[in-house]
Amino acid sequence: MAIVLGDNRYGKAENRLVRVDRDGDEHRITDLNVSVSLSGDMSDTHLTGANDKVLATDTQKNTVHAFARDGIGEIEDYALRLARHFVTSQESIQTARVAVESYPWQRLQVGGKPAHHSFARSGGGNRTTTVTYDGERAWVLGGVRDLTVLNSTGSEFWGFPREEYTTLAETKDRILSTAVSATWRFAADEADWAKAYDTALASLLDAFGGTYSYSLQQTLYAMGTRVLETVPEIVEVRLSLPNKHNFLTDLSPFGLDNPGEVFHAADRPYGLIEGTVLRDDAPPAGPAWN
Template sequence: MAIVLGENRYGKAENGLVRVDRDGDEHRITDLDVSVSLSGDMSDTHLTGANDKVLATDTQKNTVFAFARDGIGEIEDFALRLARHFVTSQESIARARVRVASFPWQRLTVDGQPAHHSFARAGGGTRTTTVHHDGERAWVVGGVEDLTVLNTTGSEFWGFPRDEYTTLAETKDRILATAVTASWRFGTEDTEDTEDTDWASAYDTALAAMLDAFGGTHSLSLQQTLYAMGSRVLETVPEIVEVRLSLPNKDHFLADLSPFGLDNPGEVFYAADRPYGLIEGTVLRDDAPPAGPAWS
């Protein structure tokens, strides 16, 4: 029996990067988490410990900060720049994967006017991208995570199978809440086409489409809502060919106020964080090209 080295990669994960753009009096802030992962001709370092083909992870970190000096722009473009650099500058590197999370900040208001240099962390979800480049083609996945949404009504759950272990009561009116993690795959694999994509518009439109679908769907199940959200993204952003969604059900249970002599006409709830139902699914165009390595 032979023992061989399988697929492998290495990199510098979760590089915290903050850039302040100081053009004029009004500053702008970009807050990122950047992870780099490289693969290629790395067998020697695993089998013999030779490091002559290994670009140090500290060098990868330094590259991230050096590239930020010239500006970041859209996170998809920044990830593409980094991925292409690692592949083209190192003979031993055949593939580069860069994931970027962009944390939202909002400008404060001071004395009724927008502040020039004061910000508060916003809660509208974290924008993400994952880029994979192999020297010829680039695959781009966008997305959002930690986007918490809630409908106070317009959600039902009934008609499910009942057996000897079922205690859940059916309901025709419940709170529906979830923390959305969504990723969407762009159909192009051509490097020139990726440069022409309006990443900011695609993100804003996809996010608005998901929120519209969540708020506008009378939900008989969270699965139905998931499909509506993914479908709406595909209907409104032609560059996107596939959407993956992970929706944990954030349960809100009616508080029992009867021991205190009080009624509770659907007004007071307690939120339970675990355990929770986890609904996951993929919505895609029937002619979507096969998924590239940015998904994996």
């Protein structure tokens, strides 16, 4: 029996990067978490320990920061520049993957006016992208992470199988809440990234709020469908929706009723609903999701 080396990759994960754009007195903040993963001709490194084909992960970190010096722009374009650089500058590197998570900041109001250089982290979800480049073409994923949403009514859950271990009561009115993680695949490596993100985000929120839900699975499909309907450049959407349970609190021991007003917010365990919605003519994903 022979033992061989399988697929492998390496890189510098979670490089924290903050850039301040100083346009006179008006400053802008870009706050990123950037992860680099490289693969290629790395057999000697694993089999003999030779490092002559290894671009040091510290060098990768420095490149992430150096490429920010001339501006970042849209995170998809920034990730594309980095991925192409790693492949074209290193003979041993055949594929580069760059994942970026962007943390949103909002400008503060000072004295009733927008501040020039004061900000607060906002909680509207983190924009994401992952770019994979193999020396010939690039695959671009966009998305949002930790987008917490809640419907205080307009959701039911009933008709599920009941067997010896089932204790959950059926409900015709419940709180539906989740922290959306959505990733979408673009058909090409060129698009109006900012417009696509804004439209996809608005579509996710519109579908969540506008869907009378009999299951979180139904809501997931509605959200993915709405993104595909409104952003033609996107061909596939993958969603992960943890069910953030809110249980009605029993106030009867205190002589109080509870007409659907006081809840216990449980953080675990939780139901996790995941699914993919895509166009039936979507081009092959290639290594985009690997």
